[in-house]
Amino acid sequence: MKITKRQIILLGILYIGSISYLQTFSLATQAAHQHAMLSYVIGGLISMVALWMVSMTLKRFSDRNLLQALAGRFPIFGRSLLVFYLLFLLFISARDIRVIADFTNTVLLNRTPIPILGLMVTATAVYICQGGIRAFLGLSEIYIPIFLGATFFIVLVLARDLHLNYLIPYFSPDWSGIMKGTWFVFPYQAEILALPLVISGKYYKAAAGYISLAIGSVMMIVLLLNSQMVLGIPLVGKLIHPGYEMIRQIQITDFIDRFDLLLMALWYPTALGKIAFDLYVLCYTLQIVVPKLSGRLMTAPVGALAFACSVWFFRNALQQFHFNFMLPFIALTFHLALPILFFAVLRPRRNKPEPKTG
Amino acid sequence: MTSSYITLLLLIGFSCFRDRDALREGGALSRWVFYAVFAVSFGILIYVTRASRVFYLTDWLGRVLGPWVPFHQL
Numbered sequence: 538m539k540i541t542k543r544q545i546i547l548l549g550i551l552y553i554g555s556i557s558y559l560q561t562f563s564l565a566t567q568a569a570h571q572h573a574m575l576s577y578v579i580g581g582l583i584s585m586v587a588l589w590m591v592s593m594t595l596k597r598f599s600d601r602n603l604l605q606a607l608a609g610r611f612p613i614f615g616r617s618l619l620v621f622y623l624l625f626l627l628f629i630s631a632r633d634i635r636v637i638a639d640f641t642n643t644v645l646l647n648r649t650p651i652p653i654l655g656l657m658v659t660a661t662a663v664y665i666c667q668g669g670i671r672a673f674l675g676l677s678e679i680y681i682p683i684f685l686g687a688t689f690f691i692v693l694v695l696a697r698d699l700h701l702n703y704l705i706p707y708f709s710p711d712w713s714g715i716m717k718g719t720w721f722v723f724p725y726q727a728e729i730l731a732l733p734l735v736i737s738g739k740y741y742k743a744a745a746g747y748i749s750l751a752i753g754s755v756m757m758i759v760l761l762l763n764s765q766m767v768l769g770i771p772l773v774g775k776l777i778h779p780g781y782e783m784i785r786q787i788q789i790t791d792f793i794d795r796f797d798l799l800l801m802a803l804w805y806p807t808a809l810g811k812i813a814f815d816l817y818v819l820c821y822t823l824q825i826v827v828p829k830l831s832g833r834l835m836t837a838p839v840g841a842l843a844f845a846c847s848v849w850f851f852r853n854a855l856q857q858f859h860f861n862f863m864l865p866f867i868a869l870t871f872h873l874a875l876p877i878l879f880f881a882v883l884r885p886r887r888n889k890p891e892p893k894t895g
Numbered sequence: 896m897t898s899s900y901i902t903l904l905l906l907i908g909f910s911c912f913r914d915r916d917a918l919r920e921g922g923a924l925s926r927w928v929f930y931a932v933f934a935v936s937f938g939i940l941i942y943v944t945r946a947s948r949v950f951y952l953t954d955w956l957g958r959v960l961g962p963w964v965p966f967h968q969l
Contacts, residue, residue, distance in 0.1 A: 838932035
């Protein structure tokens with residue numbers, strides 16, 4: 538199936554710009570205060586370098602994706618490396634399921650148990666995932682333009698509540714705090730590296746990846762600044778979901794109550810799509826590691842495993858949130874060290890043709 | 896917690912029913928891994944909900960990685 542540049546851009550925005558709104562605003566603001574947007578800029582630039590290295594590596598293998606190239610070039614070492622990557626992907630899927638289940642439990646369905654919410658989220662993601670890459674592309678083509686429009690709408694209707702003075706002092710950045718903020722934000726932005734892993738070099742356009750990362754980061758910055766200017770810096774740093782609290786401030790008329798629910802309904806499918814794409818990458822990697830396994834058939838069991846791990850890995854929502862201090866340490870290995878390794882050593886064989894993999 | 900078990904079992908049953916043709920044609924390895932991963936998932940859910948003391952992976956990872964992380968508080 539042919540994948541266009543526009544579709545890659547939309548898929549990238551969907552992938553980095555859904556769960557990040559829930560997890561990064563508060564931590565980045567706690568660390569960098571009113572200059573938290575600079576953490577997103579720096580995190581975006583580091584992710585851009587990692588993406589550039591992966592894109593350059595992928596260019597050496599025109600007809601395959603990076604996972605196929607790695608397993609084909611280094612059958613044993615490459616697969617061993619992919620096993621670790623599988624564990625990382627399982628962790629990311631489990632975290633995302635838990636984040637959405639906890640968020641739904643906190644703000645929407647307080648009396649429904651978290652495991653039941655997690656199961657419902659996982660089941661939906663599994664059915665999206667079974668539709669293959671076409672399903673993600675369709676989902677992102679519908680919901681990302683709507684979400685971009687909704688973001689513009691949020692800025693517009695909250696314009697009268699934006700207090701620029703909340704960002705004072707403008708020009709005295711605390712660089713230590715900004716770098717701490719980058720520590721939290723980078724793993725979420727760098728998740729875009731999953732795209733060249735599963736999209737063949739024939740269709741993956743490096744420029745699409747960069748544009749996607751740039752638009753996704755700008756969206757995060759716009760919503761972060763909006764939250765900071767509506768709620769104030771101290772409150773954004775204290776709340777778990779400041780982005781949600783920000784949209785709760787929207788009041789269009791006297792008679793439309795809970796307008797946040799409509800905006801949530803527009804955002805929620807993107808989060809489900811993100812989890813589904815997590816599972817897709819996980820199953821695809823599994824298929825590359827064990828070629829005899831059917832990736833599509835593994836979707837439901839892998840989804841069930843990710844759900845079970847989402848309950849097992851984290852003690853509660855706060856502990857999961859606090860794990861963001863440790864997560865970058867693991868993410869740096871997979872999002873920065875691996876791209877450098879790929880860039881340095883992953884080249885096609887000169888003499889004999891590459892064996893087909895996956 | 897019983898509702899979680901029942902819901903997971905129902906979803907596993909539905910997946911088996913939905914993928915029955917693919918399971919038949921997918922080969923022995925795929926079939927075995929399919930059932931084994933479901934069994935492991937159900938086992939993990941029972942462990943987390945029934946065990947008196949649960950080993951939470953991120954708690955342990957936090958202890959292991961803690962000394963290497965550049966800062967712990969903001």
